[in-house]
Amino acid sequence: MTERYGRRIIRGRNKVAERGMIEVDGLTKRYRDHVAVSDLSFKVDKGEIVGFLGPNGAGKSTTMRILVGCIPATSGSVKIGGVDVFDEPLEVKRRIGYLPEVPPVYLDMTVREYLSFVARIKSVRSKALRSEVSRVAEKAGVDHILPRLIRNISKGYRQRVGIAQALVGDPELLILDEPTVGLDPIQIEQVRRLITELGESKKHTIILSTHILSEVKATCRRIIMIARGKIAADAPIAELEAEHGATLDQIFTKLALA
Amino acid sequence: MRNAAAILRKELSIYFTTVIAYAGFGAFAFIMGLLFVGSVNRFQQFTQYYLANQQPEMLERLNFNDAIIGPMLSTGVWMFLFFVPFLTMRLFAEEKSGRTFELLMSAPIRSIDLVLGKFAAVAVMIALMIAISLVFPIVLNLYGTGPDGTGAIEWAPVWSGTGAVLLLGLSFCALGMLFSSLAESQIVAALLTFAALLVGFVLPLMAARLEGDWRAFIEYLAPVTHVGRGLEGRLHLKDLVYFATFILTCLVLTHRVVESHRWR
Numbered sequence: 001m002t003e004r005y006g007r008r009i010i011r012g013r014n015k016v017a018e019r020g021m022i023e024v025d026g027l028t029k030r031y032r033d034h035v036a037v038s039d040l041s042f043k044v045d046k047g048e049i050v051g052f053l054g055p056n057g058a059g060k061s062t063t064m065r066i067l068v069g070c071i072p073a074t075s076g077s078v079k080i081g082g083v084d085v086f087d088e089p090l091e092v093k094r095r096i097g098y099l100p101e102v103p104p105v106y107l108d109m110t111v112r113e114y115l116s117f118v119a120r121i122k123s124v125r126s127k128a129l130r131s132e133v134s135r136v137a138e139k140a141g142v143d144h145i146l147p148r149l150i151r152n153i154s155k156g157y158r159q160r161v162g163i164a165q166a167l168v169g170d171p172e173l174l175i176l177d178e179p180t181v182g183l184d185p186i187q188i189e190q191v192r193r194l195i196t197e198l199g200e201s202k203k204h205t206i207i208l209s210t211h212i213l214s215e216v217k218a219t220c221r222r223i224i225m226i227a228r229g230k231i232a233a234d235a236p237i238a239e240l241e242a243e244h245g246a247t248l249d250q251i252f253t254k255l256a257l258a
Numbered sequence: 259m260r261n262a263a264a265i266l267r268k269e270l271s272i273y274f275t276t277v278i279a280y281a282g283f284g285a286f287a288f289i290m291g292l293l294f295v296g297s298v299n300r301f302q303q304f305t306q307y308y309l310a311n312q313q314p315e316m317l318e319r320l321n322f323n324d325a326i327i328g329p330m331l332s333t334g335v336w337m338f339l340f341f342v343p344f345l346t347m348r349l350f351a352e353e354k355s356g357r358t359f360e361l362l363m364s365a366p367i368r369s370i371d372l373v374l375g376k377f378a379a380v381a382v383m384i385a386l387m388i389a390i391s392l393v394f395p396i397v398l399n400l401y402g403t404g405p406d407g408t409g410a411i412e413w414a415p416v417w418s419g420t421g422a423v424l425l426l427g428l429s430f431c432a433l434g435m436l437f438s439s440l441a442e443s444q445i446v447a448a449l450l451t452f453a454a455l456l457v458g459f460v461l462p463l464m465a466a467r468l469e470g471d472w473r474a475f476i477e478y479l480a481p482v483t484h485v486g487r488g489l490e491g492r493l494h495l496k497d498l499v500y501f502a503t504f505i506l507t508c509l510v511l512t513h514r515v516v517e518s519h520r521w522r
Binding site for chain 2: 065068069070071072089090091093094096098100101102104105106107108109113117118120121122123149165
């Protein structure tokens with residue numbers, strides 16, 4: 001009976017998933033008097049790569065934290081694959097890989113121990129654990145430093161371990177908060193290629209935040225621009241440029257200061 | 259439960275990768291060793307005194323359990339004042355200051371798994387620590403003989419005493435974990451735990467100046483009171499109930515604190 005119940009849920013979910021991977025409706029987050037995010041609404045379809053653009057402090061990280069169920073919203077709703085984040089947080093979290101602003105690594109663990117731990121809490125079967133760790137380590141380019149203590153590796157490598165962590169379990173939705181921060185130009189290129197690669201398979205939906213404009217251009221087709229907690233623009237890059245008759249840099253400055 | 263086991267494993271791996279386990283166990287073993295040597299010396303002095311004064315009936319009453327192990331454990335309990343905050347301060351505070359709390363919050367694990375996993379880890383640490391002190395009765399048993407030629411140590415009171423001390427340690431650890439979940443920094447967590455434990459230790463001293471119901475009440479409240487009977491070889495249900503309530507309350511409160519992070 002359990003099996004039937006489970007199958008029913010999955011079938012239902014697939015139906016909604018076709019419609020949209022993420023549905024955000026009227027999302028608002030208030031800290032006492034300070035409004036971090038105000039009345040945000042947008043939709044992201046399955047397989048899309050969306051750039052979250054905005055100046056520092058615009059509310060990008062706050063929005064992402066709400067999307068992954070780290071913090072609750074003051075009002076509004078978030079649905080991931082048709083499932084409400086607040087009603088069924090565990091169900092949603094199983095399908096998300098999240099890289100926070102600061103890579104959430106334990107300094108006193110080796111890279112291998114750390115990735116194995118993440119695999120365990122993301123319910124990767126113990127038989128598949130080793131191969132899953134090697135898979136994500138290879139993808140993020142940290143397979144040669146697996147036995148090293150995270151305390152002793154550079155900032156760029158910690159960031160990459162953070163990316164590897166988000167890939168564990170091959171989640172259908174990846175939420176990456178400034179994934180290329182602290183990386184050198186070669187590593188930035190590698191990460192961008194990785195994101196593009198993941199996007200090409202059409203199995204993954206990716207949201208990445210950044211305030212580096214060349215990054216969005218290199219990886220995303222669509223951007224959602226946030227300024228002072230509100231959506232300033234939500235359109236494909238080409239469309240935006242045509243509409244404003246300007247480059248992305250100019251549009252960014254214009255909208256951010258508006 | 260699988261998630262709780264993953265948390266337990268991670269916590270233990272960090273305890274044993276860092277210096278915490280080794281420094282903690284080493285320092286505890288050293289101090290217990292000092293207490294042990296002190297107790298043995300005093301035992302010797304008593305023996306000589308009774309021999310010199312021809313008091314064979316006193317000599318007969320003298321035994322390792324009451325003269326060495328008991329005092330050693332009851333003094334050793336004071337060491338929790340320092341060692342428990344040392345072990346528990348990092349449990350949640352480190353996750354928050356190191357930003358790894360976000361990983362746990364965005365992972366598909368329930369707060370209860372988090373709390374139980376972390377408590378199990380610190381419980382293993384305190385149990386290992388107490389297990390170290392079992393080496394002393396073993397040494398005594400190897401080198402001494404009892405009145406009828408059997409072992410010098412009567413084991414039942416050793417077990418009950420160690421068990422009581424373990425329950426006390428677990429209670430303190432649960433309290434320390436609660437403070438760690440409340441504090442943002444490890445230092446603050448350690449300080450709050452230390453202060454709370456100190457109050458616990460001082461309560462019976464305060465009770466000694468009072469009389470009647472208040473005295474009984476405060477004595478019951480003090481965790482240390484409930485170890486006393488165990489050290490004498492008596493395990494009372496009321497002591498077990500006390501410790502179970504203490505631990506459970508702390509765990510429930512910690513769970514509430516962790517859960518509150520999801521609603522702020």
